Amino acid sequence: MTDTPNYPKDDEISLLDLLQTIVDNLRLLVIGPIVAGLLALAGASFWPKTYESTAILKAEPITVSIMLSAAVLDPIASSLGHTPQMPADDARAKLKAQIKANINAKDKLLTLTAQANSPQAAQALAQAVLQQTYTQSQPRDSEKLRLQKQLAQAQAREKEATQTAELLGGKLDAVGSAGASEVAQGYAQMIGVVKESQNAQIEIEQKHRGMDDSALVQAATLPTTHTSPKLSLxxxxxxxxxxxxLLLFVFIRQVLRNASQNVETAQKINALKAALCKVLSK
Known part of the structure; x- marks a missing residue:
C-alpha cells in the first residue's frame, strides 16, 4: 500500500493569514468606514435638495411629445427667467432634465413628474407644464373647421337614425309576427347608430375643446419630502x-511586508520602484 504524500495546505494557511491581517487591522477597518460614512452623511446634508411634484391625467400618447416640445417649454423657461440668461436650447434642455412624462398605453394615464429645489417650485413647474400643454392642445383654425364639419355630420346622422328608429318602433305593433323580427332587428340597428353618433359627438367636442383640468385624475401634488440626495444611500x-x-490597503501593505523579508522578492520590488520613479521623473 502506497502512502499518499502530505502536501502543505497552502489554502488554509493563506486563509489564516488573511484573517490574521484583518484582526491586526480591525480597529482601522471598523472605525475608518464609520467615520467616512458619517462625513459623507454630513456633507450630503448640505447638498441642494430636490423635490418632485406628480400629476396624473387621462391623455393620448401624443401628449407626452407636446409636454416636451419647444412650444410648451419655451414660455415656461421665459417665465422662470432662464432666458435670456442662457440660450434657448440650453434653457429647454434644463427644463427637460426636470420634467418626466410617461404614459400607460393600456389605461391612457399619463404621469407627469416635475423636479425643483423646493416643494412650491416643483408644484408650480408641474402646473405650468399642464397649463401650457392645455394651450397647445387647442385645435388651430383649420382643425376647428374640420371638427365642426365632423360634428355636424355626426349630429345629422344621429337625427336621421333617431327618426328611423321612431318609425320602426311605431311599426312593431302594426306588423304581424312574421315581420316583427325584421322590424325589431332594424330598430336595434338604428339604436346602435344613435349611440355611435352620440359617442362620436362627445369625442369630437372634446377635441374641439382641447385638454383642460377635467382630464386630471390627480392634480399636481405639493411634496413634503425631498427625493434627493438620498442620505442613507x-x-x-x-x-x-x-x-x-482599507481592506485593499492593509492586504497590499501586508504583502509588501512579507515580500521584503524575502531577499529575491525585495530586489524585484526595489527594481519596480526604481523603474516607476524613473518614469514619473520624465
Whole structure:
C-alpha cells in the first residue's frame, strides 16, 4: 500500500493569514468606514435638495411629445427667467432634465413628474407644464373647421337614425309576427347608430375643446419630502467604498511586508520602484 504524500495546505494557511491581517487591522477597518460614512452623511446634508411634484391625467400618447416640445417649454423657461440668461436650447434642455412624462398605453394615464429645489417650485413647474400643454392642445383654425364639419355630420346622422328608429318602433305593433323580427332587428340597428353618433359627438367636442383640468385624475401634488440626495444611500456607499479601499490597503501593505523579508522578492520590488520613479521623473 502506497502512502499518499502530505502536501502543505497552502489554502488554509493563506486563509489564516488573511484573517490574521484583518484582526491586526480591525480597529482601522471598523472605525475608518464609520467615520467616512458619517462625513459623507454630513456633507450630503448640505447638498441642494430636490423635490418632485406628480400629476396624473387621462391623455393620448401624443401628449407626452407636446409636454416636451419647444412650444410648451419655451414660455415656461421665459417665465422662470432662464432666458435670456442662457440660450434657448440650453434653457429647454434644463427644463427637460426636470420634467418626466410617461404614459400607460393600456389605461391612457399619463404621469407627469416635475423636479425643483423646493416643494412650491416643483408644484408650480408641474402646473405650468399642464397649463401650457392645455394651450397647445387647442385645435388651430383649420382643425376647428374640420371638427365642426365632423360634428355636424355626426349630429345629422344621429337625427336621421333617431327618426328611423321612431318609425320602426311605431311599426312593431302594426306588423304581424312574421315581420316583427325584421322590424325589431332594424330598430336595434338604428339604436346602435344613435349611440355611435352620440359617442362620436362627445369625442369630437372634446377635441374641439382641447385638454383642460377635467382630464386630471390627480392634480399636481405639493411634496413634503425631498427625493434627493438620498442620505442613507450616500452614507452606505461611502462606508462600503471606504471599507473596500482599507481592506485593499492593509492586504497590499501586508504583502509588501512579507515580500521584503524575502531577499529575491525585495530586489524585484526595489527594481519596480526604481523603474516607476524613473518614469514619473520624465
Amino acid at each position: 450616500i452614507a452606505l456607499l461611502a462606508t462600503m467604498a471606504t471599507c473596500f479601499a
